[in-house]
Amino acid sequence: MKNECIDCECVLRSSVNMKDCQIEMLDGHHAVVKFKKGDSIIKQGVFSTNVIYLRKGMAKIHIAGPSREQIVRLVKAPTYLGLPTTFGDKINQYSVTAVLDSEVCFIDLEVFKRLLGENKEFSSFILMELCKSELEAYRRCASRTQKQISGNLADVLLEFSENLFGADQFTLPLSQSDIGNWVDAGRESINRALSGFIQDGIIQMQGRQVMITDKKMLKMISQNG
Amino acid sequence: MKNECIDCECVLRSSVNMKDCQIEMLDGHHAVVKFKKGDSIIKQGVFSTNVIYLRKGMAKIHIAGPSREQIVRLVKAPTYLGLPTTFGDKINQYSVTAVLDSEVCFIDLEVFKRLLGENKEFSSFILMELCKSELEAYRRCASRTQKQISGNLADVLLEFSENLFGADQFTLPLSQSDIGNWVDAGRESINRALSGFIQDGIIQMQGRQVMITDKKMLKMISQNG
DNA sequence: TTTATTTTGTGAGATATGTCACATCTTTTT
DNA sequence: AAAAAGATGTGACATATCTCACAAAATAAA
Numbered sequence A, B: 001m002k003n004e005c006i007d008c009e010c011v012l013r014s015s016v017n018m019k020d021c022q023i024e025m026l027d028g029h030h031a032v033v034k035f036k037k038g039d040s041i042i043k044q045g046v047f048s049t050n051v052i053y054l055r056k057g058m059a060k061i062h063i064a065g066p067s068r069e070q071i072v073r074l075v076k077a078p079t080y081l082g083l084p085t086t087f088g089d090k091i092n093q094y095s096v097t098a099v100l101d102s103e104v105c106f107i108d109l110e111v112f113k114r115l116l117g118e119n120k121e122f123s124s125f126i127l128m129e130l131c132k133s134e135l136e137a138y139r140r141c142a143s144r145t146q147k148q149i150s151g152n153l154a155d156v157l158l159e160f161s162e163n164l165f166g167a168d169q170f171t172l173p174l175s176q177s178d179i180g181n182w183v184d185a186g187r188e189s190i191n192r193a194l195s196g197f198i199q200d201g202i203i204q205m206q207g208r209q210v211m212i213t214d215k216k217m218l219k220m221i222s223q224n225g
Numbered sequence C: 001t002t003t004a005t006t007t008t009g010t011g012a013g014a015t016a017t018g019t020c021a022c023a024t025c026t027t028t029t030t
Numbered sequence D: 001a002a003a004a005a006g007a008t009g010t011g012a013c014a015t016a017t018c019t020c021a022c023a024a025a026a027t028a029a030a
Helices: A020-028 A109-118 A120-146 A149-164 A176-182 A187-199 A215-224 B020-028 B109-118 B120-146 B149-164 B176-182 B187-199 B215-224
Strands: A030-035 A040-042 A050-056 A058-064 A069-076 A079-081 A095-098 A102-108 A169-171 A203-206 A209-212 B030-035 B040-042 B050-056 B058-064 B069-076 B079-081 B095-098 B102-108 B169-171 B203-206 B209-212
Touching (some): A020 A030, A040 A050, A050 A109, A058 B120, A069 A079, A069 A176, A069 B120, A079 A120, A109 B120, A120 A149, A120 B058, A120 B069, A120 B120, A149 A169, A149 A209, A149 A215, A176 A187, A187 A203, B020 B030, B020 B109, B069 B176, B102 B109, B149 B176, B149 B209, B176 B187
Antiparallel strands (some): A030 A102, A040 A095, A050 A079, A050 A102, A058 A069, A058 A095, B030 B102, B058 B069, B058 B095, B169 B209, B203 B209
16 A cells, blocks of 8 residues: 555646655655545535545536535546535535546645645646636626627537547436536426437437537537537 | 735635745735626636636636536625636636625635645635535535525525625615526516515516515515425 | 336417617716 | 717517427336
Protein backbone atom coordinates (compact mmCIF):
# COMPACT_ATOMS: atom_id res chain seq x y z
CA MET A 1 0.00 0.00 0.00
CA LYS A 2 2.87 2.34 0.66
CA ASN A 3 3.69 4.75 -2.13
CA GLU A 4 0.46 4.06 -3.89
CA CYS A 5 0.02 7.79 -4.28
CA ILE A 6 3.16 8.25 -6.31
CA ASP A 7 1.60 6.53 -9.28
CA CYS A 8 -1.83 7.94 -8.77
CA GLU A 9 -3.11 10.50 -11.20
CA CYS A 10 -4.32 12.29 -8.14
CA VAL A 11 -0.84 13.62 -7.79
CA LEU A 12 0.19 13.68 -11.41
CA ARG A 13 -2.95 15.41 -12.46
CA SER A 14 -2.18 18.42 -10.39
CA SER A 15 1.11 18.57 -12.23
CA VAL A 16 2.58 19.54 -8.97
CA ASN A 17 5.96 18.89 -7.52
CA MET A 18 5.11 17.03 -4.38
CA LYS A 19 7.85 16.45 -1.94
CA ASP A 20 8.40 12.87 -0.85
CA CYS A 21 7.23 13.62 2.64
CA GLN A 22 4.04 15.09 1.27
CA ILE A 23 3.35 12.03 -0.78
CA GLU A 24 3.98 9.87 2.21
CA MET A 25 1.54 11.93 4.16
CA LEU A 26 -1.07 11.25 1.50
CA ASP A 27 -0.20 7.59 1.47
CA GLY A 28 -0.83 7.32 5.14
CA HIS A 29 -4.19 9.06 5.15
CA HIS A 30 -6.31 7.87 2.34
CA ALA A 31 -8.46 4.96 1.32
CA VAL A 32 -9.32 3.75 -2.15
CA VAL A 33 -12.85 2.51 -2.67
CA LYS A 34 -14.74 1.16 -5.65
CA PHE A 35 -18.29 2.12 -6.47
CA LYS A 36 -20.67 0.48 -8.84
CA LYS A 37 -22.82 2.58 -11.11
CA GLY A 38 -25.77 3.87 -9.18
CA ASP A 39 -23.93 3.84 -5.86
CA SER A 40 -23.96 6.94 -3.73
CA ILE A 41 -20.49 8.40 -3.20
CA ILE A 42 -21.39 11.54 -1.27
CA LYS A 43 -24.67 12.16 0.52
CA GLN A 44 -25.80 15.70 1.11
CA GLY A 45 -26.31 16.50 4.77
CA VAL A 46 -23.95 13.85 6.06
CA PHE A 47 -20.95 14.75 8.19
CA SER A 48 -17.68 14.08 6.46
CA THR A 49 -14.01 14.69 7.06
CA ASN A 50 -12.80 13.65 3.66
CA VAL A 51 -12.08 15.18 0.35
CA ILE A 52 -12.81 12.81 -2.44
CA TYR A 53 -10.76 12.25 -5.53
CA LEU A 54 -12.55 10.52 -8.36
CA ARG A 55 -9.81 8.39 -9.91
CA LYS A 56 -11.85 6.51 -12.45
CA GLY A 57 -15.39 6.67 -13.70
CA MET A 58 -18.10 9.28 -13.91
CA ALA A 59 -20.52 10.78 -11.44
CA LYS A 60 -23.44 13.15 -11.21
CA ILE A 61 -23.55 15.97 -8.71
CA HIS A 62 -27.05 16.63 -7.44
CA ILE A 63 -28.46 18.93 -4.86
CA ALA A 64 -31.73 19.09 -2.98
CA GLY A 65 -33.94 21.80 -4.45
CA PRO A 66 -37.14 23.17 -2.96
CA SER A 67 -39.28 20.41 -4.39
CA ARG A 68 -36.99 17.76 -5.78
CA GLU A 69 -33.45 16.62 -6.26
CA GLN A 70 -31.68 18.38 -9.11
CA ILE A 71 -28.67 17.29 -11.11
CA VAL A 72 -26.36 20.25 -11.52
CA ARG A 73 -23.30 18.72 -13.06
CA LEU A 74 -21.79 15.61 -14.54
CA VAL A 75 -18.09 15.00 -13.93
CA LYS A 76 -15.63 12.48 -15.14
CA ALA A 77 -12.41 11.29 -13.58
CA PRO A 78 -9.97 12.59 -12.70
CA THR A 79 -11.38 15.28 -10.50
CA TYR A 80 -11.81 16.32 -6.89
CA LEU A 81 -15.21 16.21 -5.27
CA GLY A 82 -16.71 17.59 -2.15
CA LEU A 83 -14.43 20.56 -1.76
CA PRO A 84 -17.23 22.78 -0.42
CA THR A 85 -17.39 20.43 2.53
CA THR A 86 -13.99 21.68 3.56
CA PHE A 87 -15.30 24.97 4.76
CA GLY A 88 -17.63 25.44 7.66
CA ASP A 89 -19.40 22.59 9.31
CA LYS A 90 -18.00 19.63 7.40
CA ILE A 91 -21.45 18.69 6.27
CA ASN A 92 -21.67 17.59 2.68
CA GLN A 93 -23.31 20.35 0.70
CA TYR A 94 -24.42 18.19 -2.20
CA SER A 95 -24.72 14.58 -3.22
CA VAL A 96 -22.62 12.67 -5.69
CA THR A 97 -23.66 9.43 -7.30
CA ALA A 98 -21.67 7.21 -9.63
CA VAL A 99 -23.20 6.90 -13.08
CA LEU A 100 -20.49 4.51 -14.24
CA ASP A 101 -18.43 2.07 -12.24
CA SER A 102 -15.94 4.27 -10.45
CA GLU A 103 -12.93 4.31 -8.23
CA VAL A 104 -12.53 6.87 -5.58
CA CYS A 105 -9.87 7.98 -3.13
CA PHE A 106 -10.91 9.34 0.24
CA ILE A 107 -8.39 11.85 1.51
CA ASP A 108 -8.42 13.06 5.06
CA LEU A 109 -9.58 16.66 5.19
CA GLU A 110 -6.85 17.80 7.56
CA VAL A 111 -4.17 16.22 5.43
CA PHE A 112 -5.67 17.85 2.39
CA LYS A 113 -5.67 21.22 4.08
CA ARG A 114 -2.13 20.83 5.28
CA LEU A 115 -1.09 19.97 1.76
CA LEU A 116 -2.82 23.07 0.45
CA GLY A 117 -0.86 25.14 2.91
CA GLU A 118 2.47 23.52 2.22
CA ASN A 119 2.36 23.25 -1.52
CA LYS A 120 1.72 26.43 -3.46
CA GLU A 121 1.46 24.71 -6.78
CA PHE A 122 -1.13 22.36 -5.42
CA SER A 123 -3.23 25.08 -3.90
CA SER A 124 -3.10 27.18 -7.01
CA PHE A 125 -4.14 24.15 -9.01
CA ILE A 126 -7.18 23.66 -6.79
CA LEU A 127 -7.91 27.35 -7.01
CA MET A 128 -7.97 27.20 -10.78
CA GLU A 129 -10.30 24.23 -10.69
CA LEU A 130 -12.71 26.11 -8.51
CA CYS A 131 -12.62 29.13 -10.77
CA LYS A 132 -13.44 26.97 -13.73
CA SER A 133 -16.32 25.33 -11.90
CA GLU A 134 -17.81 28.64 -10.96
CA LEU A 135 -17.57 29.89 -14.50
CA GLU A 136 -19.08 26.73 -15.87
CA ALA A 137 -21.96 27.08 -13.48
CA TYR A 138 -22.63 30.62 -14.65
CA ARG A 139 -22.44 29.65 -18.28
CA ARG A 140 -24.73 26.72 -17.91
CA CYS A 141 -27.20 28.82 -16.01
CA ALA A 142 -27.37 31.41 -18.74
CA SER A 143 -27.43 28.83 -21.46
CA ARG A 144 -30.10 26.56 -20.03
CA THR A 145 -32.64 29.25 -19.47
CA GLN A 146 -32.21 30.90 -22.82
CA LYS A 147 -32.59 27.82 -24.92
CA GLN A 148 -35.45 25.50 -25.34
CA ILE A 149 -35.42 21.79 -24.97
CA SER A 150 -33.90 20.76 -28.28
CA GLY A 151 -31.10 23.24 -27.78
CA ASN A 152 -30.33 21.99 -24.31
CA LEU A 153 -30.51 18.39 -25.40
CA ALA A 154 -28.08 19.14 -28.20
CA ASP A 155 -25.77 20.64 -25.60
CA VAL A 156 -25.96 17.52 -23.51
CA LEU A 157 -25.19 15.25 -26.44
CA LEU A 158 -22.28 17.44 -27.43
CA GLU A 159 -21.02 17.48 -23.87
CA PHE A 160 -21.04 13.70 -23.81
CA SER A 161 -19.40 13.47 -27.16
CA GLU A 162 -16.75 16.12 -26.74
CA ASN A 163 -15.96 16.41 -23.05
CA LEU A 164 -17.10 13.34 -21.26
CA PHE A 165 -16.40 10.52 -23.72
CA GLY A 166 -14.43 12.14 -26.49
CA ALA A 167 -16.19 10.11 -29.18
CA ASP A 168 -19.12 10.42 -31.56
CA GLN A 169 -20.45 7.12 -30.33
CA PHE A 170 -21.17 6.44 -26.70
CA THR A 171 -23.59 4.92 -24.28
CA LEU A 172 -25.78 7.34 -22.37
CA PRO A 173 -24.92 7.00 -18.68
CA LEU A 174 -28.14 8.73 -17.70
CA SER A 175 -31.77 7.85 -18.12
CA GLN A 176 -33.95 10.20 -20.12
CA SER A 177 -35.54 11.13 -16.88
CA ASP A 178 -32.17 12.16 -15.46
CA ILE A 179 -31.30 14.10 -18.57
CA GLY A 180 -34.58 15.92 -18.23
CA ASN A 181 -33.85 16.69 -14.63
CA TRP A 182 -30.43 17.98 -15.58
CA VAL A 183 -31.64 20.40 -18.25
CA ASP A 184 -34.84 21.38 -16.51
CA ALA A 185 -37.23 19.54 -18.74
CA GLY A 186 -39.74 16.76 -18.35
CA ARG A 187 -38.81 13.22 -19.19
CA GLU A 188 -41.44 13.10 -21.90
CA SER A 189 -40.15 16.24 -23.55
CA ILE A 190 -36.65 14.80 -23.70
CA ASN A 191 -38.01 11.67 -25.24
CA ARG A 192 -39.85 13.59 -27.91
CA ALA A 193 -36.85 15.77 -28.67
CA LEU A 194 -34.65 12.69 -28.95
CA SER A 195 -37.13 11.12 -31.35
CA GLY A 196 -37.02 14.30 -33.35
CA PHE A 197 -33.24 14.12 -33.66
CA ILE A 198 -33.47 10.53 -34.87
CA GLN A 199 -36.18 11.45 -37.35
CA ASP A 200 -34.03 14.26 -38.70
CA GLY A 201 -31.05 11.97 -39.11
CA ILE A 202 -28.95 13.86 -36.58
CA ILE A 203 -28.34 10.87 -34.35
CA GLN A 204 -28.91 7.15 -34.36
CA MET A 205 -29.86 5.17 -31.28
CA GLN A 206 -30.24 1.60 -30.20
CA GLY A 207 -31.09 1.38 -26.56
CA ARG A 208 -28.81 3.84 -24.85
CA GLN A 209 -26.16 3.61 -27.52
CA VAL A 210 -25.95 6.93 -29.31
CA MET A 211 -24.16 7.72 -32.52
CA ILE A 212 -23.97 11.30 -33.66
CA THR A 213 -24.28 11.33 -37.42
CA ASP A 214 -24.71 15.02 -38.12
CA LYS A 215 -22.63 16.96 -35.66
CA LYS A 216 -22.85 20.17 -37.63
CA MET A 217 -26.59 20.22 -37.36
CA LEU A 218 -26.34 19.37 -33.68
CA LYS A 219 -24.12 22.37 -33.13
CA MET A 220 -26.52 24.52 -35.09
CA ILE A 221 -29.36 23.43 -32.84
CA SER A 222 -27.22 23.98 -29.79
CA GLN A 223 -26.56 27.56 -30.83
CA ASN A 224 -29.91 28.77 -32.06
CA GLY A 225 -32.21 26.26 -30.47
CA MET B 1 -0.99 56.99 -0.75
CA LYS B 2 1.45 54.78 1.08
CA ASN B 3 -0.02 52.36 3.56
CA GLU B 4 -3.48 52.89 2.27
CA CYS B 5 -3.92 49.14 2.24
CA ILE B 6 -3.38 48.73 5.93
CA ASP B 7 -6.70 50.33 6.67
CA CYS B 8 -8.49 48.80 3.76
CA GLU B 9 -11.06 46.14 4.43
CA CYS B 10 -9.47 44.39 1.52
CA VAL B 11 -6.89 43.17 3.95
CA LEU B 12 -8.96 43.07 7.09
CA ARG B 13 -11.74 41.25 5.46
CA SER B 14 -9.53 38.30 4.69
CA SER B 15 -8.79 38.26 8.42
CA VAL B 16 -5.32 37.41 7.40
CA ASN B 17 -2.03 38.23 9.01
CA MET B 18 -0.30 40.10 6.25
CA LYS B 19 3.32 40.83 6.70
CA ASP B 20 4.35 44.43 6.33
CA CYS B 21 6.24 43.72 3.18
CA GLN B 22 3.18 42.10 1.70
CA ILE B 23 1.07 45.08 2.47
CA GLU B 24 3.65 47.32 0.95
CA MET B 25 3.60 45.23 -2.14
CA LEU B 26 -0.14 45.76 -2.38
CA ASP B 27 0.25 49.44 -1.75
CA GLY B 28 2.60 49.78 -4.62
CA HIS B 29 0.48 47.92 -7.14
CA HIS B 30 -3.08 48.96 -6.90
CA ALA B 31 -5.37 51.75 -7.89
CA VAL B 32 -8.62 52.85 -6.31
CA VAL B 33 -11.37 53.95 -8.65
CA LYS B 34 -14.91 55.16 -8.14
CA PHE B 35 -17.80 54.05 -10.27
CA LYS B 36 -21.22 55.57 -10.52
CA LYS B 37 -24.24 53.34 -10.62
CA GLY B 38 -24.68 51.96 -14.10
CA ASP B 39 -20.97 52.13 -14.89
CA SER B 40 -19.27 49.06 -16.25
CA ILE B 41 -16.52 47.76 -13.96
CA ILE B 42 -15.53 44.64 -15.86
CA LYS B 43 -16.28 43.94 -19.49
CA GLN B 44 -16.47 40.36 -20.68
CA GLY B 45 -14.01 39.61 -23.46
CA VAL B 46 -11.60 42.37 -22.58
CA PHE B 47 -7.99 41.64 -21.71
CA SER B 48 -7.17 42.38 -18.13
CA THR B 49 -4.30 41.94 -15.73
CA ASN B 50 -6.12 42.96 -12.61
CA VAL B 51 -8.08 41.37 -9.86
CA ILE B 52 -10.75 43.66 -8.61
CA TYR B 53 -11.75 44.25 -5.04
CA LEU B 54 -15.12 45.84 -4.55
CA ARG B 55 -14.60 48.04 -1.49
CA LYS B 56 -17.93 49.80 -1.41
CA GLY B 57 -21.16 49.46 -3.27
CA MET B 58 -23.01 46.78 -5.12
CA ALA B 59 -22.67 45.22 -8.55
CA LYS B 60 -24.32 42.76 -10.87
CA ILE B 61 -22.38 39.99 -12.55
CA HIS B 62 -23.68 39.21 -16.01
CA ILE B 63 -22.57 36.91 -18.74
CA ALA B 64 -23.30 36.66 -22.43
CA GLY B 65 -25.75 33.87 -23.10
CA PRO B 66 -26.66 32.39 -26.47
CA SER B 67 -29.24 35.04 -27.19
CA ARG B 68 -28.89 37.75 -24.58
CA GLU B 69 -26.99 39.00 -21.59
CA GLN B 70 -27.92 37.26 -18.37
CA ILE B 71 -27.50 38.42 -14.79
CA VAL B 72 -26.17 35.54 -12.74
CA ARG B 73 -25.41 37.17 -9.45
CA LEU B 74 -25.63 40.30 -7.40
CA VAL B 75 -22.79 41.06 -5.02
CA LYS B 76 -22.19 43.66 -2.40
CA ALA B 77 -18.94 44.97 -1.01
CA PRO B 78 -16.64 43.78 0.30
CA THR B 79 -15.78 41.08 -2.22
CA TYR B 80 -13.30 40.11 -4.89
CA LEU B 81 -14.32 40.13 -8.52
CA GLY B 82 -12.88 38.76 -11.69
CA LEU B 83 -10.98 35.88 -10.17
CA PRO B 84 -11.71 33.58 -13.11
CA THR B 85 -9.69 35.99 -15.22
CA THR B 86 -6.64 34.88 -13.32
CA PHE B 87 -6.46 31.56 -15.03
CA GLY B 88 -5.75 31.05 -18.70
CA ASP B 89 -5.79 33.87 -21.16
CA LYS B 90 -6.45 36.83 -18.89
CA ILE B 91 -9.61 37.63 -20.77
CA ASN B 92 -12.50 38.65 -18.58
CA GLN B 93 -14.95 35.80 -18.47
CA TYR B 94 -17.95 37.85 -17.43
CA SER B 95 -19.06 41.44 -17.05
CA VAL B 96 -19.63 43.37 -13.88
CA THR B 97 -21.66 46.54 -13.66
CA ALA B 98 -22.21 48.77 -10.67
CA VAL B 99 -25.82 48.97 -9.54
CA LEU B 100 -24.99 51.43 -6.79
CA ASP B 101 -22.24 53.99 -6.59
CA SER B 102 -19.18 51.92 -5.86
CA GLU B 103 -15.54 52.03 -5.03
CA VAL B 104 -13.16 49.53 -6.43
CA CYS B 105 -9.55 48.59 -6.01
CA PHE B 106 -7.63 47.26 -8.98
CA ILE B 107 -4.90 44.89 -7.88
CA ASP B 108 -2.20 43.74 -10.22
CA LEU B 109 -2.71 40.10 -11.13
CA GLU B 110 0.90 39.14 -10.59
CA VAL B 111 1.00 40.76 -7.21
CA PHE B 112 -2.21 39.01 -6.31
CA LYS B 113 -0.80 35.67 -7.37
CA ARG B 114 2.40 36.22 -5.49
CA LEU B 115 0.40 37.04 -2.41
CA LEU B 116 -1.59 33.86 -2.81
CA GLY B 117 1.62 31.92 -2.92
CA GLU B 118 3.22 33.64 0.02
CA ASN B 119 0.32 33.84 2.41
CA LYS B 120 -1.44 30.60 3.25
CA GLU B 121 -4.20 32.25 5.19
CA PHE B 122 -4.95 34.52 2.31
CA SER B 123 -5.07 31.75 -0.23
CA SER B 124 -7.26 29.60 1.95
CA PHE B 125 -9.56 32.54 2.43
CA ILE B 126 -9.90 32.97 -1.32
CA LEU B 127 -10.40 29.26 -1.67
CA MET B 128 -13.30 29.33 0.75
CA GLU B 129 -14.86 32.21 -1.12
CA LEU B 130 -14.71 30.29 -4.34
CA CYS B 131 -16.25 27.22 -2.75
CA LYS B 132 -19.11 29.31 -1.45
CA SER B 133 -19.66 30.86 -4.85
CA GLU B 134 -19.81 27.51 -6.52
CA LEU B 135 -22.29 26.21 -4.00
CA GLU B 136 -24.41 29.30 -4.29
CA ALA B 137 -24.48 28.88 -8.04
CA TYR B 138 -25.68 25.30 -7.69
CA ARG B 139 -28.32 26.21 -5.19
CA ARG B 140 -29.65 29.05 -7.21
CA CYS B 141 -29.76 26.89 -10.30
CA ALA B 142 -31.84 24.25 -8.57
CA SER B 143 -34.02 26.78 -6.89
CA ARG B 144 -34.79 28.97 -9.88
CA THR B 145 -35.92 26.19 -12.11
CA GLN B 146 -38.11 24.50 -9.55
CA LYS B 147 -40.06 27.54 -8.54
CA GLN B 148 -42.35 29.73 -10.46
CA ILE B 149 -42.21 33.44 -10.74
CA SER B 150 -43.75 34.47 -7.43
CA GLY B 151 -41.43 32.08 -5.59
CA ASN B 152 -38.36 33.43 -7.32
CA LEU B 153 -39.44 37.00 -6.81
CA ALA B 154 -39.94 36.30 -3.12
CA ASP B 155 -36.40 34.93 -3.06
CA VAL B 156 -35.08 38.08 -4.62
CA LEU B 157 -36.86 40.31 -2.16
CA LEU B 158 -35.63 38.21 0.73
CA GLU B 159 -32.12 38.29 -0.64
CA PHE B 160 -32.23 42.06 -0.78
CA SER B 161 -33.69 42.29 2.66
CA GLU B 162 -31.53 39.74 4.44
CA ASN B 163 -28.22 39.54 2.62
CA LEU B 164 -27.74 42.61 0.52
CA PHE B 165 -29.24 45.40 2.62
CA GLY B 166 -29.99 43.80 5.95
CA ALA B 167 -33.24 45.71 6.34
CA ASP B 168 -36.94 45.27 5.69
CA GLN B 169 -37.02 48.52 3.85
CA PHE B 170 -34.78 49.26 0.92
CA THR B 171 -34.59 50.73 -2.53
CA LEU B 172 -34.49 48.27 -5.38
CA PRO B 173 -31.16 48.71 -7.15
CA LEU B 174 -32.44 46.88 -10.21
CA SER B 175 -35.17 47.64 -12.69
CA GLN B 176 -38.02 45.17 -12.96
CA SER B 177 -36.59 44.24 -16.29
CA ASP B 178 -33.26 43.34 -14.65
CA ILE B 179 -34.97 41.38 -11.93
CA GLY B 180 -36.79 39.45 -14.61
CA ASN B 181 -33.57 38.78 -16.42
CA TRP B 182 -32.00 37.60 -13.19
CA VAL B 183 -34.70 35.10 -12.32
CA ASP B 184 -35.49 34.03 -15.86
CA ALA B 185 -38.78 35.76 -16.21
CA GLY B 186 -40.23 38.45 -18.41
CA ARG B 187 -40.40 42.01 -17.20
CA GLU B 188 -44.18 41.98 -17.43
CA SER B 189 -44.45 38.87 -15.31
CA ILE B 190 -42.34 40.41 -12.59
CA ASN B 191 -44.49 43.47 -12.65
CA ARG B 192 -47.65 41.43 -12.26
CA ALA B 193 -46.18 39.34 -9.46
CA LEU B 194 -45.07 42.48 -7.68
CA SER B 195 -48.55 43.94 -8.00
CA GLY B 196 -49.86 40.69 -6.55
CA PHE B 197 -47.63 41.03 -3.52
CA ILE B 198 -48.82 44.57 -2.94
CA GLN B 199 -52.44 43.50 -3.34
CA ASP B 200 -51.95 40.76 -0.80
CA GLY B 201 -50.38 43.14 1.68
CA ILE B 202 -47.02 41.39 1.62
CA ILE B 203 -45.07 44.43 0.57
CA GLN B 204 -45.59 48.13 0.09
CA MET B 205 -43.97 50.11 -2.67
CA GLN B 206 -43.54 53.71 -3.71
CA GLY B 207 -41.35 53.97 -6.71
CA ARG B 208 -38.46 51.62 -6.10
CA GLN B 209 -38.75 51.89 -2.36
CA VAL B 210 -39.86 48.55 -1.00
CA MET B 211 -41.07 47.77 2.49
CA ILE B 212 -41.67 44.17 3.45
CA THR B 213 -44.70 44.06 5.67
CA ASP B 214 -45.38 40.34 5.86
CA LYS B 215 -42.08 38.53 5.85
CA LYS B 216 -43.59 35.27 7.02
CA MET B 217 -45.83 35.09 4.01
CA LEU B 218 -42.93 36.03 1.79
CA LYS B 219 -40.94 33.12 3.14
CA MET B 220 -43.90 30.84 2.64
CA ILE B 221 -44.10 31.87 -0.99
CA SER B 222 -40.37 31.46 -1.35
CA GLN B 223 -40.58 27.89 -0.12
CA ASN B 224 -43.66 26.52 -1.83
CA GLY B 225 -44.05 28.97 -4.64
C1' DT C 1 -38.07 -18.34 -15.45
C1' DT C 2 -41.21 -15.49 -13.37
C1' DT C 3 -42.23 -11.36 -11.07
C1' DA C 4 -41.26 -6.67 -9.90
C1' DT C 5 -39.37 -2.38 -11.03
C1' DT C 6 -37.64 0.91 -13.77
C1' DT C 7 -37.34 2.90 -18.22
C1' DT C 8 -39.19 4.39 -22.69
C1' DG C 9 -42.72 5.72 -26.20
C1' DT C 10 -46.95 8.57 -27.42
C1' DG C 11 -51.42 11.03 -27.18
C1' DA C 12 -54.41 14.85 -25.59
C1' DG C 13 -55.56 18.65 -22.72
C1' DA C 14 -54.28 22.25 -19.10
C1' DT C 15 -51.49 26.22 -17.96
C1' DA C 16 -47.95 29.40 -16.53
C1' DT C 17 -45.32 32.60 -19.07
C1' DG C 18 -43.85 34.80 -23.04
C1' DT C 19 -44.91 38.13 -26.50
C1' DC C 20 -46.97 42.13 -28.57
C1' DA C 21 -49.31 46.46 -28.11
C1' DC C 22 -50.16 50.73 -25.90
C1' DA C 23 -50.62 54.18 -22.26
C1' DT C 24 -48.61 56.38 -18.56
C1' DC C 25 -44.88 57.93 -15.66
C1' DT C 26 -39.87 59.03 -14.67
C1' DT C 27 -35.56 60.16 -15.48
C1' DT C 28 -31.98 61.82 -18.40
C1' DT C 29 -30.29 64.58 -22.06
C1' DT C 30 -30.20 68.60 -24.89
C1' DA D 1 -38.18 73.70 -20.47
C1' DA D 2 -38.61 70.68 -24.07
C1' DA D 3 -37.51 66.49 -26.07
C1' DA D 4 -35.84 61.88 -25.86
C1' DA D 5 -35.12 57.72 -23.63
C1' DG D 6 -36.19 54.49 -20.30
C1' DA D 7 -39.16 52.28 -16.80
C1' DT D 8 -43.63 50.81 -15.37
C1' DG D 9 -48.63 49.33 -15.60
C1' DT D 10 -52.06 46.29 -17.84
C1' DG D 11 -54.83 43.71 -21.42
C1' DA D 12 -55.35 39.93 -24.85
C1' DC D 13 -53.48 35.98 -27.16
C1' DA D 14 -50.10 32.44 -28.63
C1' DT D 15 -47.37 28.57 -27.35
C1' DA D 16 -43.75 25.57 -25.53
C1' DT D 17 -43.86 22.53 -21.83
C1' DC D 18 -45.88 20.16 -18.11
C1' DT D 19 -49.02 16.83 -16.51
C1' DC D 20 -51.77 12.93 -16.59
C1' DA D 21 -52.72 8.48 -18.59
C1' DC D 22 -51.48 4.08 -20.50
C1' DA D 23 -48.92 0.62 -23.06
C1' DA D 24 -44.76 -1.54 -24.40
C1' DA D 25 -39.77 -2.59 -23.46
C1' DA D 26 -36.02 -3.38 -20.90
C1' DT D 27 -33.67 -4.37 -16.47
C1' DA D 28 -33.24 -6.05 -12.06
C1' DA D 29 -34.78 -9.02 -8.43
C1' DA D 30 -36.65 -13.25 -6.68
